[in-house]
Amino acid sequence: MDQRDATERSGVRAGGRAPGAAGPAGGRDTPPGPDDRRRVPRTDTVLRDPRLVEAAGRLGAGVVKSAVRQAQERARSGTVPPDGVADTAVALLPRTAGGLRPVINATGVVLHTNLGRASLSAAARRAVQEAAGPTDVELDLETGVRARRGRTALAALRDRVPSAAAAHVVNNGAAALVLTATALAAGREIVISRGEMVEIGDGFRLPDLLVSTGARLREVGTTNRTTAADYAAAIGPETAFVLKVHPSNFLITGFTRAAGVGELAALGVPVVVDIGSGLLGPHPLLPEEPDAGTQLKAGASLVTASGDKLLGGPQCGLLLGDEDLVRAVSRHPLARALRVDKLTLAALEATLRGPETPTGEALAADPGRLRRRAERLAAALAAGGVDVRAVRSAATVGGGGAPGVTLPSAALSLPERYAAALRTGPVPVVGRLEAGRCLLDLRAVPAEDDERLAGAVRAVTATGR
Structure with a gap:
């Protein structure tokens, strides 16, 4: 709500002026006459106001000109007096050049x-600001040669999940699963329980996502019950991996059965577990929520998760687990298209190493x-x-x-x-x-x-x- 809206709805003009009076941000009750319209200052004149000159350097000339034109229109309609155009334009300026508004x-x-899921910690916000300019994101300053991208963030991730031999980061949780399926299962089969064929939001469904990678889905069990024997019966030469998905946005209760990761790991094929919400270790308030460390210790080959959920970090997708599998995934050509930028890496590392997050x-x-x-x-x-x-x-x-x-x-x-x-x-x-x-x-x-x-x-x- 801008200043004009706030003052008009309250029935009191800005500055407490009586109806009919005018001021820099106020208005008048009588329609403007021809002389008033001629007194509306030219755009170039208003733009010389020191406050607007400063704003142009901070927000961009186009944003400032737009605010000036809106203020001029208000002056022509009689909402503000001609000598209040500059003040009104300043009041109309946004806080930043971006369109997103903090709420x-x-x-x-x-x-x-x-609302963007997790709020970044103060430490993560500072890290993002520091990383906004040139950084050593892919350069070893000691040797002057190219280095692994995001190596310090990946080290922080492995420190938080010691049971992971390797780690990789992509741009969101769904991308982590897509990259895994593309790299490991294109042209082959993924064995998955019918009870875990979830919709992840906004109409995006896991089966469609996985099939788009070129993999074939081998569905086993029923909506409410799937046993290890169901998986075992489906595994064959075409099996790339068994996928276990945490149904993180719904519950199935009553007569249910789900095979555990330990049971699936004994079947002799890689087990990929999508835990979804991003817990790296057990949480005392959420005992039923799976975490990466526990799943890997139970025998999972790879764990995928989101960084902007319970981890409390930036939007990104985490892959943790077997070194050979992580290498195969991270070296696939699609990994380049899904990689994260330096700001995400900075925020992720600060989240992992820093103090408690707002989440x-x-x-x-x-x-x-x-x-x-x-x-x-x-x-x-x-x-x-x-x-x-x-x-x-x-x-x-x-x-x-x-x-x-x-x-x-x-x-x-x-x-x-x-x-x-x-x-x-x-x-x-x-x-x-x-x-x-x-x-x-x-x-x-x-x-x-x-x-x-x-x-x-x-x-x-x-x-x-």
Whole structure:
């Protein structure tokens, strides 16, 4: 919501001027006359404003010119006075030259796919900034010759998963599985349980993904029960590997059976395990969620996972396991097309070696502390006339991780109309609708963002949106 929208909806012009008065960012109640329109300054004149000169160097000339033209149109329509064009243009400028807007994730979904999943730690953000210029990503500074790309990030990954003999990184989790299937199973068979033929989101289905690599799928078992004997009966000379997929975004309960990795490893062919959510080791709060280290120790040949889920890092795909298989995968021609850039490598290494991630902090957040935060915020907002109360809430992991697991949380409960207004405000806040109320769940909101969250709510209340 820009300054014009905020002031017009509140019924008060910027600067507190009375109706009919005009100022740099204010307007008037009478339509502009011909003389007013002639007084609208030329574009080149406005662009000489020192604030806009600085902004052009930071945001680009095109972005600044667009803001100036919008301000001129407002002056021609009488929304702002002619001498307020420069001020209005400055107010219309975006924070950055990019189109993505940072938001406060108050949905109660820790890893919200539509909001970019994991938030990077402060250490990872600093690493990305350091890596933005020229780096030694593929150069040995000691010898001056070419070096393995991302070698320090790969070393950090192996340090975190000692049971992995080798590691490789691609641009996302699906790419890790596609590259594995292409390199190891093109023209051959992949044996997979019918109960693990999942859809991974937005209409993308695992069978279609795998068949696109040139591999053939050999389905075994049933939706709810697949035994090691089912796999054994299907294995033959054309078998490239057995694939075990963690159905990370749904649960099958009741009369079920699934073969373990140890059982499959005894069948004499490579076992590839797609754990999905990216845990490198066991997590005390998520005992049912598979992790890379445990799967490799159980006999998996390769493990694939995503970096931007429970690991809490940037979007990337991780491959961990047998050295010969990782080498075959990483040297395949497709690996070049799926490789990650230096910024991803920097963020990944800082995530692996650095302090706790925002994802880890959100998962471990104390429900009592969340409740106290919600009560403090609700009391402060209610004192300002906001219809708000602190309520108990149930958060989820999200991002295709830990289906069925709920995390006790706390939220601010507001009238339903706040949902859209908060999403489109100067500081976008994304909550969720529940029982006719807008809930702002604090599980994934860092405590340092509490005042920004409260300010966004107050702004909506002030405008009456």
